[in-house]
Amino acid sequence: METQDSIGDFFRGVETPGMIDWTTMPTYNTVMALAVGAALVGLVLFFRALHADPAEVSVTGWSLNFGVLGLILTVTGLHMTLTWPFAAGGFAFDNIIFGEPSLALGVLLLAAAVYLWSKREVGVTVREVARDSRPMTIFVVGLGLALFAIALAGVVYQLFAAPPQEPISGFFGEWAIIEAFFISALYTAIGVGALLTPFATGRLARGLDGGVVTSIIGWCWAVTGAIWLLFAALNFYSHIGLVVNTM
Template identity: 55%
Template sequence: MQTADKGLKIDWANMPTYNTIMAVAAGVGLLTLVLFARELIRSPRELSTDGWALNFGVLGLILSTTGLHMTLTWPLAAGGFPFDNIIFGETSLGFGVLLLAAALYLWRRGAGLIERAAQGPASALRAAARVAGPLSAFIGFLGLSMLAIGSAGIRYKLFAAPAQEPISGAFADHPMIEATFMSLLLALVGIGAIAFPFAVRAVRERVDTTAVALRITGWSWAVAGVVFALFGAMNFFTHIGLIVNTM
């Protein structure tokens, strides 16, 4: 990356970037996890486990492959921003593998979940919570990692877009605006993940669908998921504009 008389120039051959599709997939993944849980609670007998398996499989494949490549290629962007390998690569890899695991379970064991639903919603919910229980520790610690990333984003003023990037670049002279926005968004995901083990425990032990932890996880992931998906969709325009403006 260098500054020339005509403005910022970026060697895009050494600056691959695909956190656009990653953001959309991560956002939709968070949102659809909440929608899946909602359907499992309210109408488990109508649950299409094949449909949900396809959804989580598609999103998990996108996040796992891109996240794995970004995690193992160090640094992915030789022209700068090596911290993106950690912030976007490692978290996407972790979330993607979890979504693939959910897809595999619903594909292979979804029929059994529907059979339990025939015995009553509580039976299906408890079964799902028991399956999710062992993974909840990993999810909880991923949540702590998201809080750490959010803290680093504010401490080191990360995520600020250059002036050449449309929309986001309007705040280039005020890096704390985007740093705060992205850091709080990542922290919101983390709060939901930290609450997840407690939500699973409440459902497994008492089938309590009104537990505070369950509501925290649901609302945190739903809100963050929508914002992430919209932000990722917008970035398809802003990142294309950045490339055009800095070639």
């Protein structure tokens, strides 16, 4: 098994020409991860702003933000879910891990964008948003449980290790459990926030303070969102390196 054994390998990866036929395996989970990170952070910032002063919230601006991110995730997630592009390279499970949750989040974001756009003239309050979104929490809870299942599979089967041909991330490929725990922890934290949404929306819809539940959701999504943003930015370099080393 090849490994990265020098500083040069760490930043450039191991060259293995012809290893992957990229014409049969389009890879775009870089922009998907970027959109997921921006969406999670955005959701937290939106509700914080709405709680602080609804009159100062740009409903139109947030609608456009969620619409852009939702469109990216819906299109890419739908394509990955229906066509399974990673199967050609022997990574069929990645189509489920990345494609289906991205599709689900993308459609939810599009729904939020349409909802906020319809309220652009009158504005919204935390209580109103919580009340109107409560029926959607059934699907959100299911999605949270799915994320737990993905996280468990990631650790049990150690699915997230990068090959040595990928710069930086590939350095840790020899210890597959490291990246397995890292990615699985992100999925788990997002799932925790998803499972708590019915409790948060229930309290807020009744005009109560969100309490510790909303704080947990906020921290889970803000921290994981920021990590996804940074990790996605890194992957734009590491995935380009992977393509160059294996094409």
